[in-house]
Amino acid sequence: MVITARRGADRGLRPADVRRDLGGIADLLAEAFAGELDEAGWRILREMRFWARLGWLLRVLEWFLPPGEAFAPGYVWVEDGRIVGYTMVRRLRPGSGDWLIANVAVAEGFRGRGIGRALVSACLEYARASGARRAVLQVRADNTPALRLYRSLGFQEIGRIQLWRREAGGHAGQLGAAALEIPGCRVRPARAAELSPLMAHVAAWENPAMRLFEPLDLLPAALVLGPLRPRGRGLWVLEAEDGRMLGLAAWTRREGRWTLRPFVDASATPLQARWLVTSALQEAPPGVPLGALTGGEPVLSAAMLAVGFRPARTLIGMGCDLSAASLR
Secondary structure, X not given: OOOOOOOOOOOEEEEOOHHHHHHHHHHHHHHHOOOOOOHHHHHHHHHHHHHHOOXXXXXXXXXXXXXOOOOOOEEEEEEOOEEEEEEEEEEOOOOOOEEEEEEEEEXXXXXXXXXXXHHHHHHHHHHHHOOOOEEEEEEEOOOHHHHHHHHHOOOEEEEEEEEEEEOOOOOOOOOOOHHHOOOXXXXXXXOHHXXXXXXXXXXXXXXXXXXXXXXXXXXXXXXXXHHHOOOXXXXXXXXXXXXXXXXXXXXXXXXXXXXXXXXXOOOOOHHHHHHHHHHHHOOOOOXXXXXXXXXXXXXXHHHHHHOOOEEXXXXXXXXXXXXXOOOO
């Protein structure tokens, strides 16, 4: 069992206090994740520092929030009055039995002392005491120390998410969409009446990590017709000659960047996947960097590479069963 210090303690582990900790948490996250933050991430840190000046107001508002939905939910580790460790824990979505652990950060110079383990263990205990069935998190595939820690605490891999980037003006491969046409199937724009079956196919095709952390809940926006959609067709379907859906690709906005979300059935071939992606790229805004998210499927990875995308980061989704397993 993790023993925590009182809320106002100036040394050791304690619950985060929005009245006094928000600025220090922002400073720690900026230090720990400086090489990974994009503009959206830096904007969030700026907002945290702004709200840090109104911590008393946030603390009052927290009285009306349920457990796990506070403004700075989680635990901090303090040394000589300075926040040197932080981990967030909160309900993944309202009413969900899954709780998210994120922003696990320990300041350089304080790592290797068990601070990260103490922070994550405290978050797991808090989530379980609040009725969580499972704790989930994401970690970079190349972060070996973090993977070792999470596995020792009972986390298991549930799926992978591959992030892709393509610079402005990146090539679209040697063959255009028309040249890739394959007998026995076709790629076409989706129809608004297909929303329900398309969502059902996405649920069947995406891996559990994608479903938890990157749910594709923007299909209605992709299917909007007329002047409400700024450009072209937002959703493409790969369809077999007999009407079976073999894949789909949707454009969404993610952190200010146009992001392609392709999905394919297990029976889709590499050439079919490339045809789907190439067709969707015909509707990409010209002259801007593009992003993409896949679940690490080999046929989609080959398609993304063929049209000029490059791997940016691989994330591993992990889960820890809190309803049956005892915390270590």
